[in-house]
Amino acid sequence: xxxxxxxxxxxxxxxxxxxxxxxxxxxVLIRRVKLLPNAQWSVTLRQWYIKYNEDSISLIHDIxxxxxxxxxxxxxxxxxxxxxxxxxxxxxxxxxxTLLKAYRNYLRGKRYSESTVTSYLTLMADVIEFYDGxxxxxxxxxxxxxxxxxxxxxxxxxxxxxxxxISAVKHFKTxxxxxxxxxxxxxxxxxxxxxxxxLSQSQMLDLIxxxxxxxxxxxxxLIYSCGLRIGEVVNLKLEAIDIDRRQLIVKQGKGRxxxxxxxxxxxxxxxxxxxxxxxxxxxxxEGQNQPQxxxxxxxxxxxxxxxxxxxxxxxxxHTLRHSYATHLLEQGIDIRYIQELxxxxxxxxxxxxxxxxxxxxxxxxxxxxxxxxxxxTSSTSPTGLLSQNF
Numbered sequence: 001x002x003x004x005x006x007x008x009x010x011x012x013x014x015x016x017x018x019x020x021x022x023x024x025x026x027x028v029l030i031r032r033v034k035l036l037p038n039a040q041w042s043v044t045l046r047q048w049y050i051k052y053n054e055d056s057i058s059l060i061h062d063i064x065x066x067x068x069x070x071x072x073x074x075x076x077x078x079x080x081x082x083x084x085x086x087x088x089x090x091x092x093x094x095x096x097x098t099l100l101k102a103y104r105n106y107l108r109g110k111r112y113s114e115s116t117v118t119s120y121l122t123l124m125a126d127v128i129e130f131y132d133g134x135x136x137x138x139x140x141x142x143x144x145x146x147x148x149x150x151x152x153x154x155x156x157x158x159x160x161x162x163x164x165x166i167s168a169v170k171h172f173k174t175x176x177x178x179x180x181x182x183x184x185x186x187x188x189x190x191x192x193x194x195x196x197x198x199l200s201q202s203q204m205l206d207l208i209x210x211x212x213x214x215x216x217x218x219x220x221x222l223i224y225s226c227g228l229r230i231g232e233v234v235n236l237k238l239e240a241i242d243i244d245r246r247q248l249i250v251k252q253g254k255g256r257x258x259x260x261x262x263x264x265x266x267x268x269x270x271x272x273x274x275x276x277x278x279x280x281x282x283x284x285x286e287g288q289n290q291p292q293x294x295x296x297x298x299x300x301x302x303x304x305x306x307x308x309x310x311x312x313x314x315x316x317x318h319t320l321r322h323s324y325a326t327h328l329l330e331q332g333i334d335i336r337y338i339q340e341l342x343x344x345x346x347x348x349x350x351x352x353x354x355x356x357x358x359x360x361x362x363x364x365x366x367x368x369x370x371x372x373x374x375x376x377t378s379s380t381s382p383t384g385l386l387s388q389n390f
Contacts, residue, residue: 044296167188230295232253
C-alpha cells in the first residue's frame with residue numbers, strides 16, 4: 001500500500017519561522033499531526049504549522065513514521081544555523097525610561113487610542129536615544145531637526161511618520177515644559193496628496209464571484225457594500241446587525257464615533273447563509289482558535305481572490321472602502337451623506353473622492369476630440385483620423 005505524502009516547508013508566519021505541513025485530506029494524518037505539541041491549523045496558509053526548531057523536525061519525522069512519506073526538499077535547514085533574533089534594547093538611561101513611562105501615562109490620560117500612544121511613545125523614545133543620554137532639560141528643536149536629517153530621511157520614513165513625530169514632540173513639550181523645545185517653531189511637512197486606488201463595479205463583482213469560501217465572500221461583500229474599515233469588520237458583533245431594518249451600527253469606530261449604515265438588499269441572503277452555516281456566537285466573523293477573525297487573514301485571502309479575478313492593481317481591504325465611496329458619488333449621492341456613511345469628521349476628507357469619480361469627468365471633451373470632430377466628414381470617423389495621414 002502506498003503511503004500518503006506530507007510536504008514540509010519553511011515559512012515566516014506569525015512573526016517567526018514555522019514548519020508548515022501540507023497533505024491531502026486524510027483523517028489519520030490529521031489525528032497524527034494533532035499529536036504534535038502546539039501544532040495549529042492556519043486558515044490563511046491552509047496548512048498545519050509548528051514552530052521551527054531542530055526538535056520540531058525530529059518530532060514531525062517520528063509522528064509520521066510508518067504513516068506517511070515526508071518530502072522535505074523545501075525545508076530551509078540553514079535557518080537552524082542563524083543566530084536567534086533578539087529584540088533590540090534601546091540605550092536609554094533609567095531616569096529617561098521613567099520619564100517616557102510618565103509620558104505614556106500622560107497620553108493615555110488624554111484618552112488617545114492605544115495605537116496613537118504607542119506611535120508617539122516610540123518616536124519620542126527614538127529621539128531621546130538619538131540625543132545620547134544628555135539632560136532632557138537641554139533638548140531643543142535642533143535635536144529634533146538632526147534626528148529627521150540623520151535618521152528619518154536616510155531610512156526613508158514616510159511623510160505621515162514625520163508628521164506624527166512633530167505631534168509627539170509637541171505633546172512632549174506640553175507634558176515636560178522644562179525642555180528647550182519651541183513647539184510653535186516646529187512645522188509639519190505637507191501631507192502627500194495621493195489619490196486612492198479604486199476598482200470598477202465589474203471588477204468588484206468579479207472579485208466577489210472568484211471568492212469561493214463563504215466566510216471570505218461575505219467579508220468582501222460586506223466591506224464593499226457598507227464601506228467598512230478593516231478594524232470595523234473584525235470588531236463587528238452580531239448584536240450590531242439588524243436584519244429586519246436592513247442596517248448595522250458601527251460601534252466606536254475611528255475617532256470613537258458610532259454610525260448607522262444601510263445593508264445592501266443583495267447582501268442579506270449571503271449574510272443569512274453565512275450566519276446559518278457558521279453559527280457565530282459573539283462576533284460576526286470569528287477565528288478558528290480565537291474570538292475574532294484577524295485582519296492579517298482578511299488581507300491574505302483578499303490577495304488570493306484578486307489573483308483569481310486577474311486584478312493586477314495593488315488591492316487592500318481599504319481599497320474596497322474607497323470603491324464604495326467613489327461609486328456612491330458616481331451614482332449622484334450627495335457628498336454630505338457619503339461623509340456620514342463613511343464616518344468622516346471633516347468634509348475635506350470625503351472630498352478626495354471627487355478627484356477619482358468619473359461622473360462629471362466623462363462629460364468633459366478633450367481638446368483633441370473637439371479639434372478632430374471639426375474636421376470630421378460624414379464618411380470619416382474622428383477616431384480613425386489619427387491613424388491616417390490627415
